[in-house]
Amino acid sequence: MNPTWAFFSFNGRMRRRDYWLWNLVLAMILIPVLPTVLQNGNGDMISVLAxxxxxxxxxxxxxxxxxxxxDRNKSPWWILLTFxxxxxxxxxxxxxxxLDGTPGPNRYGxxxxxxxxxPPREGGDRKDEAIFEG
Structure with a gap:
């Protein structure tokens, strides 16, 4: 899998295995810079870069x-719950x-x-749209 797609694209679906793998890669990148981010930096280059x-x-x-x-066939607006x-x-x-992704194609690919x-039927199981998409 392409890291550019994994980290920067909001298109398509991602399976659980890849989600865990790329989150592990991301954690290995972010954990070392976290102490620098959390301290009150003086604006030096290392603090800005971190x-x-x-x-x-x-x-x-x-x-x-x-x-x-x-992949779970949910609206991207559900991301707001993560905050x-x-x-x-x-x-x-x-x-x-x-939880496993939707078997077969869904409205996202x-x-x-x-x-x-x-693919899911039009007007079928779309409870999340009623909440987040009006």
Missing amino acids: RLVFLVGVWASAAMNVKRLR MPVVGILFQLVELGI PDPKGRGGQ
């Missing part, structure tokens, strides 16, 4: 979360990290596992 790396990491995390939501303390962590762990299946 903060830029961290912001890119936040973008990458959002891109991966959106792709997992799409809620405790609820967000549990939501990410269960919904994005544990083909199954990344290559499984067949029927």
Whole structure:
């Protein structure tokens, strides 16, 4: 899988295995810079660079979360739950990290596992749209 797509694209679907793998890669990049980001830097080049790396990491995390939501056939707006303390962590762990994606194609694209299946019916199981898409 292409790291540019994994970290920067909000298109398509991402399976759980790849989600965990790329999150591990992202953690290995972000954990070393986190102490520098959290301290009150004096604006030196290292502090600025660490903060830029961290912001890119936040973008990458959002891109991966959106792709997992799409794999679960959920609106990308569900990402807003990840900003809620405790609820967000549990939501990410269960919904994005544990539960399997929609078998077969869904409204966001083909199954990344290559499984067949029927696309969801128009007007079918779309409860999340009522909440987040009006």
